[in-house]
Ligand SMILES: NC(=O)C1=CN([C@@H]2O[C@H](COP(=O)(O)OP(=O)(O)OC[C@H]3O[C@@H](n4cnc5c(N)ncnc54)[C@H](O)[C@@H]3O)[C@@H](O)[C@H]2O)C=CC1
């Protein structure tokens with residue numbers, strides 16, 4: 341990576357997403373001395389984590405900072421008040437990487453001028469090196485910058501390049517928010533087990549092991565989700581009975597359609 345103390349990698353907002361990516365990069369050996377974390381409200385856990393790794397942090401970007409790369413990971417709702425404070429640290433060759441849902445490229449261009457900008461949509465499994473990040477670059481992004489960002493994001497999961505900014509809102513609805521849908525599935529499965537008569541803690545352990553195990557199997561297998569589902573489903577057996585509910589016309593698919601549609605709509609609203 342091309343970061344240094346003189347041209348640092350500045351992480352603006354080290355909350356759930358910025359913090360997850362930071363943890364992922366550190367576990368993969370990024371040079372902590374080339375990082376600068378800017379966050380006015382770091383959690384106690386974050387402060388301890390930054391101290392443990394010797395990472396410099398500040399409530400605002402220190403005067404004189406010339407960033408090589410700025411990762412913007414604050415809430416889209418406060419973007420308008422955050423971007424002006426970052427502008428002095430953004431040189432003409434600074435690459436701006438935003439993970440914010442909704443905030444369009446034009447908002448960054450208005451704040452920073454014609455610098456290279458990449459909109460990214462990661463997800464929190466980046467924390468364990470298993471994220472997926474979709475990237476949309478502006479024409480000002482050079483091939484070396486593309487390669488550098490691809491290398492950076494590949495360190496915490498897989499990478500997909502997008503050809504249209506519009507796609508980001510849909511990506512947000514599928515993979516950005518998607519881990520929450522899977523975690524909800526684990527919660528619902530545990531709760532259904534409890535309601536059916538299992539002790540709550542046993543039901544929770546079974547559901548967690550099932551969701552994480554199924555995810556790992558999907559990750560490691562060359563088979564599609566449909567084939568893996570069929571492998572569980574004995575003819576006229578228990579799984580078929582459950583799937584007749586989940587795959588009914590008013591089952592999981594229309595619910596998922598509505599959920600993804602609601603998330604994409606919210607992403608468009610956040611664009612303002
Ligand atoms: N949480 C997730 O799974 C994902 C989040 N995102 C995006 O990441 C961004 C951050 O979301 P979360 O991490 O979930 O929120 P969060 O609330 O956990 O983190 C935001 C962080 O920004 C900090 N902050 C507030 N004002 C600031 C300022 N003026 N300068 C610097 N830092 C400031 C807060 O102290 C906090 O630590 C959002 O734009 C969201 O759309 C994108 C993909 C997934």
Ligand SMILES: O=C(O)[C@@H]1CCC=N1
Nearest residue numbers: 440441512516517518
């Ligand atoms: O809920 C949100 O708005 C953010 C974007 C994708 C995941 N979390």
